[in-house]
Amino acid sequence: MTELTLVWVALPFLLAFTTYLMPALTRPSLVGMAALTVAYAVQQGGLPGTTAAPLELQLLDHFGVTLRIDANGAAMLLAHGLVTLGVALYLDRRFAGSRFLAMQLLIVHGSANAVIISADLISVYVSLEVLSIGVFLLLTYGRRAEGQPTVEENAPHRDRQLWVGLRYLFMSNVAMLFYLMGAILVYVRTGSLAMSSLAMADPTALALIAVGLLAKGAIFVAGLWLPLTYVTADPVIAAVLSGFTTKAGAMALVRCSEASPVLAQGLPYLSAGSAVFGILLALMASTPQHLLAWSSVSQMGFVIAAPQWAGLYGLAHGLAKPLLFVGTSVTHPWRWPMLLLGTASLAGVPGSLGYAAKALSLSALDPWHEWLLVGVTVGTTCLGVRVLRAPVSPMKGVTTSATPWQDKVALVLWGGGLLWGWLPAAYGADNLLKALLSLGVGIPLGWFWERIPLKKGSVNEGLEAVVGGLSVVLVLVWVLFGEVSHGALP
Amino acid sequence: MLSAAVILTIFLGFWGVVVKRNLIMKILSMDVMSTGVIAFFVIWAARSGVFTPIYKPWRQVDYADPVPQGIILTAIVIGLSVQALMLVGVMKLSRNHPTLEVESIEQAVASGAQSTSTDD
Numbered sequence: 047m048t049e050l051t052l053v054w055v056a057l058p059f060l061l062a063f064t065t066y067l068m069p070a071l072t073r074p075s076l077v078g079m080a081a082l083t084v085a086y087a088v089q090q091g092g093l094p095g096t097t098a099a100p101l102e103l104q105l106l107d108h109f110g111v112t113l114r115i116d117a118n119g120a121a122m123l124l125a126h127g128l129v130t131l132g133v134a135l136y137l138d139r140r141f142a143g144s145r146f147l148a149m150q151l152l153i154v155h156g157s158a159n160a161v162i163i164s165a166d167l168i169s170v171y172v173s174l175e176v177l178s179i180g181v182f183l184l185l186t187y188g189r190r191a192e193g194q195p196t197v198e199e200n201a202p203h204r205d206r207q208l209w210v211g212l213r214y215l216f217m218s219n220v221a222m223l224f225y226l227m228g229a230i231l232v233y234v235r236t237g238s239l240a241m242s243s244l245a246m247a248d249p250t251a252l253a254l255i256a257v258g259l260l261a262k263g264a265i266f267v268a269g270l271w272l273p274l275t276y277v278t279a280d281p282v283i284a285a286v287l288s289g290f291t292t293k294a295g296a297m298a299l300v301r302c303s304e305a306s307p308v309l310a311q312g313l314p315y316l317s318a319g320s321a322v323f324g325i326l327l328a329l330m331a332s333t334p335q336h337l338l339a340w341s342s343v344s345q346m347g348f349v350i351a352a353p354q355w356a357g358l359y360g361l362a363h364g365l366a367k368p369l370l371f372v373g374t375s376v377t378h379p380w381r382w383p384m385l386l387l388g389t390a391s392l393a394g395v396p397g398s399l400g401y402a403a404k405a406l407s408l409s410a411l412d413p414w415h416e417w418l419l420v421g422v423t424v425g426t427t428c429l430g431v432r433v434l435r436a437p438v439s440p441m442k443g444v445t446t447s448a449t450p451w452q453d454k455v456a457l458v459l460w461g462g463g464l465l466w467g468w469l470p471a472a473y474g475a476d477n478l479l480k481a482l483l484s485l486g487v488g489i490p491l492g493w494f495w496e497r498i499p500l501k502k503g504s505v506n507e508g509l510e511a512v513v514g515g516l517s518v519v520l521v522l523v524w525v526l527f528g529e530v531s532h533g534a535l536p
Numbered sequence: 537m538l539s540a541a542v543i544l545t546i547f548l549g550f551w552g553v554v555v556k557r558n559l560i561m562k563i564l565s566m567d568v569m570s571t572g573v574i575a576f577f578v579i580w581a582a583r584s585g586v587f588t589p590i591y592k593p594w595r596q597v598d599y600a601d602p603v604p605q606g607i608i609l610t611a612i613v614i615g616l617s618v619q620a621l622m623l624v625g626v627m628k629l630s631r632n633h634p635t636l637e638v639e640s641i642e643q644a645v646a647s648g649a650q651s652t653s654t655d656d
Contacts, residue, residue: 109603175614206645212625223573234580508642514554
C-alpha cells in the first residue's frame with residue numbers, strides 16, 4: 047500500500063514532464079491519471095458511506111515529510127479524480143494549446159492530491175505553491191480556439207484573463223508568505239513541522255498559517271479574489287477551480303484544525319462568517335455566473351463547518367459546481383438536467399449527495415451555528431431557483447447547436463456522483479424537516495426575487511481590496527485565536 | 537533589534553503591495569516582503585549558533601539550525617519562479633497597457649467585462 051501511495055503521488059508530475067517529450071500522450075495520460083485517482087480514492091474509503099483504515103506514512107524523521115490518508119481526504123480525492131476526468135475530456139481541439147492545458151491540469155491535479163494527503167506544514171506549502179502556479183497558467187491560457195475572431199479583436203479578453211491570473215498569483219504569493227512565517231514560528235516553538243505540533247503553537251503562528259490557508263481556500267473576506275476569477279475563466283477551467291483547487295486550501299485548514307484545539311474552536315466563526323458573507327453578496331449579484339461564484343465563497347463556509355464531514359461536503363460541492371458552471375454556458379437541452387441536478391444538490395434536496403453531506407455536517411454543529419447555516423441554505427435555494435430561471439445566454443465563441451458528447455459524459459460522471467446520496471444516517475426526521483423548511487422558504491423566495499425592490503450592490507474586487515482583505519482577515523483571525531486561547535469565548 | 541528590522545521589512549513590503557499603484561512596483565514590494573521572510577528564517581536559524589551547519593567532529597562550536605535554512609531554500613526557489621512568471625505576465629500586459637497603472641488596467645478590464653455581458 048505504501049508503494050502504491052508513493053507512486054500515485056509522484057506519477058502526475060512524472061507524466062507531466064514526460065509528456066513534454068511525447069505530446070501525443072498528454073490527454074491519454076491525464077485521463078489515465080484521473081481514473082487511477084478515482085480507483086485509489088475508492089480503495090481508501092472515499093465513496094460516501096464507506097470507511098477504510100487511515101494510512102499514515104512517516105517518510106523522514108520528525109522534520110520531514112509525513113503523509114496521512116483517511117476517509118475524509120479520500121472523499122475529496124474522489125472529487126479530484128472525477129472532476130479531472132470530466133475536464134480532461136473537454137480539453138480537445140476546441141481549446142487553443144489543449145495539450146499544454148492538459149499538462150498543466152496534470153500538475154494541478156497532482157499538487158492538489160499532495161495537499162490533501164500531506165500532514166506536515168512544509169509539504170503543504172510546497173504543494174500549494176505548485177498548485178497556484180498551475181492554476182495561473184490554466185487561467186491565462188484556457189482559451190477556446192473556435193469562434194474567436196482575430197488576435198487583435200480578442201485582446202481585451204486575453205488581457206482580462208491575464209490580469210485575473212496575475213491577481214490570483216499576487217494574492218496567493220502574499221498569503222503563502224504569511225503562512226511561511228507561521229510555519230517557522232511553530233518550528234521554533236515545538237521543534238517540529240508536523241501538523242500534530244500545532245497543538246502547542248501560539249495564536250500568532252496559528253493566525254498566520256490560517257490566513258495563508260483561508261486565502262487559498264477562498265474563505266470569508268480572503269475569498270474576494272474568487273468571483274471575478276471564476277467569471278472570467280473559461281467555464282471548463284472554472285469547473286477545475288470550483289471543483290477542487292480551492293477546496294485543497296480548505297482541506298489543509300481542516301487537517302490543521304484536527305491537531306490544534308484553538309484552531310478547532312475558531313473554525314466555526316470563520317465558517318459562519320464565510321457562509322453569510324458569500325450568500326449576502328451572491329443574493330445581490332445579477333448574472334448566473336456571478337451568483338454561482340459568490341455562492342462558492344458561501345459554500346466554503348459549509349465545507350469547513352464540521353471537520354469530520356469536510357471531505358464529503360467537498361465532494362458534493364465539487365461535483366455540483368462544475369456541472370453548474372458548464373451547464374450555464376451551454377444552450378442545448380442537456381443544459382436542464384445539468385442545472386437541475388446541480389442546484390438540487392446545492393440546495394440539499396433529499397436524495398442528492400448535497401443533502402446527505404449537509405444533513406451530516408449540520409447535525410454535528412452547535413445550535414447557533416446549525417440554524418445560521420440552515421438560514422444560509424434558504425439563500426442557497428433561492429440562488430438555485432434564480433440560476434434555473436435566468437435567461438439562456440451562451441458564452442461567446444461556444445457553438446451550441448449540437449450537444450457535444452463531453453457534456454453527456456460530464457453529466458453522467460458528475461451528475462451520477464450527485465445521486466449517490468442514500469446514506470441512512472442522514473435521513474433522520476429533524477434533518478428532513480430542516481431540508482423541507484429551507485426548500486419551502488427558499489423556492490418561493492427565489493421565484494419572486496426579481497420583484498423584491500433591492501439595490502444591486504457590489505464590492506470592490508480590485509487588487510488592493512483583495513490584498514488588503516488579507517490584512518483585515520489576519521487581524522481578525524489573530525484577535526479571534528487570541529480570545530479563544532485565553533478562554534474568553536465559549 | 538535585528539528581528540525588529542526584519543519585521544519592519546516584511547511590513548513595508550506588504551504595505552507596498554497594497555498602496556503602490558504601478559504593477560512593477562507592486563512586484564518589487566512583494567520581493568521586499570519575501571526577502572524579509574527569508575531573513576526571518578535565517579535569524580531564527582541562528583538562534584542556537586551562527587556556524588555553518590556542516591558537522592566536523594573536531595569543531596566544538598554552536599552550529600546554526602539547518603532545518604529552517606533548508607526550508608527557506610525551497611521557498612526562495614519558488615518565490616523566484618513565481619516572480620519570473622509574474623514579470624512575463626506583466627510584459628504581455630504592457631503591450632496594451634503601457635503605463636502598467638493598476639487602476640487603468642482594472643478599469644479597462646471592468647469595461648471589457650461589461651461590454652461582453654451586454655453582447656451576450
